[in-house]
Amino acid sequence: MIALLRISSLTNIFKSTYTSSFIHNFVPTIDPSDSLLYFLLLSVESQSLKLTQQCHAQVHRVGLSQHPLIAQKLIISYSHFKHTDDSQLVLDTILLKSTHLCNSLLNGFAKNGLFSKSFKLFRIMSDATSLPPADEFTFSIIFKAAGDIGDVLCGKMVHGSGIKNGFVLDTVVCNSLITMYSKCGSIDNSLKVFDEMLHKNVSSWNAAILSYANLNSDKRNGFSDNNELWEFVKGMQNEGLKFDAYTISILLPLCGGDVKNGNCSKNLGYGRELHCYIVKYWLDLCSGSGSDAHLGCCLIDMYSKSGGVDIGRRIFDRLKNRNVFAWTAMINGYVHCGHYNEALCLLREMQWRDQLEPNKVSLVSVLPACSSFAGLTGGKQIHGFAIRRELSHEVSLCNALIDMYSKCGSLNNARRVFDYDCIKKDAISWSSMICGYGLHGKGREALVLFDEMLQNGIQPDTIMVVGFLSACCKSGLINEGIKIYDYVLNNYDIKPTLEMCSCMVDMLGRSGQLDRALDFIKSMPVEPGPSIWGALVSASALHENSEMRDLAYKFLIQMEPENSSNYISLSNQYAASKQWDNVAEVRKAMKERGLRKLPGCSWITIHSVTHSFFVADKSHPCSGMIYRMLNELGLSMKLYGRNPGSAYMMEVLE
């Protein structure tokens, strides 16, 4: 009855809008089922739910409600528009239900994230009493749903059911099973399914390669030195199978380095080989995926992350079908390499040259360029653009905005985004705000927020702990910092990192507890790096403990023998205490190593004009005024009992 009422209302929609439309004239001229199938396809392509509804009404009007193919297309169309209740209604109306139709509804539920409905329907199909039995298509869909949930127990249950029903011999079913286990984090099971497959195709290898990649390394940082994955990939070619566009798009992200952190990938050589392969088989690869932009994105990303942003740009310029992904990949590449102006220009260019709207990711990608280059005004413009496009509540964008506002000095705006725009906060939202407080030395605020975050059930991770410790360090909240450090290590799955330990040394050192800082270094579970000894150097200098300072310098120079800054700062320290012999010794050591200090440079942008300054630079037209102000600041610091560091001041004022 309910179904009939619903259909009746749909018919009314159809009648009210249909009479003058072209569909009305078109339908009677050819077979009604053909025309309806055509319009249903058109409704999805043109994103018109109304057309789907009109077709549905017409289906009933011309008596085609039991037509299996039309019913299937209706189920698919309604699912596409997230109207799965209407998809269900279509199936309910069918008297002779087929597995085929049930699968379409099952897929509709799964694609809309309605997993409980998917599994309920799957159970009914498995009973094979009120609905037709499951087939291999059913299992492909349900394995995918289990993978999307990410629950390995659920995955194993449906796997068992698949084996019992004899469907785990089909290649596509096995491929979806490999992916399911991979998504559930059970890589061993994933590769076991692959090993035991009778007929592997290219997609089977792709699924296994992706799984293998997850096993071996973090994609973002490139692969570890082992060659196991690449040997595995060669196995695919040894079996006479060619890479397709999917294979390459899985492999290329593993070849990029992390130029931002000074790491160039060890796998760039493989990346170049893949690039050659793409050039050789370009047409084949692009005909499969329909566009060259897809592989282009991967190449741009790989080269940019390996420091070759110019190569990325050349690839970008030659793309025939540049879509928003390609533009965003290029923008992101420029930001990654510190070419902020180019990134900002591209954001404008994509709109006027290709008439493409930047999406959420484009904006997230370009925001760091505002923090480092365009400043608060540029950041606010991006924010305004996001508001106009109704994107300002997207969590990733909010997180990037919080970061941008914090780094541009506007903590109030950062907090406003955190409180009002960021409706669904994730761990990064909390972390961004805590790190913002850390950046501004607002330890108390960071402490309150950290506590609130824990009460909200958000798990802390190493990055937010570093942000929090940094805030404590700058605010002198030593006990609070130490307490939280111990708390997170004892209560969460967090292992101390070098950054966390550096914060601890910095915190203890700044508070004058130099011996405690040294004891901490001796007992810490990670190998001390330059940041650790650097923190101890600064703290020892601050508290004028020359013995500790020399010890810290000794380790620091041992670790970074080619870093001229360490020698210069040590020399300056000796000079400040008039230890001229030591100064000479340090300068001699530098000379022997052929080290020269590059002059430090800082810059500031005022009214879109960037002013840069080198050490002891007096070339600026306002140089006299600037140095007078520096002198005044130095004197003020002394008045407040803070030593600006005579050696450093000497260097600046010389």
Next chain:
DNA sequence: TTAGGGTTAG
């Protein structure tokens, strides 16, 4: 009808 790949944030 079924599986797999692209740009992002602390």
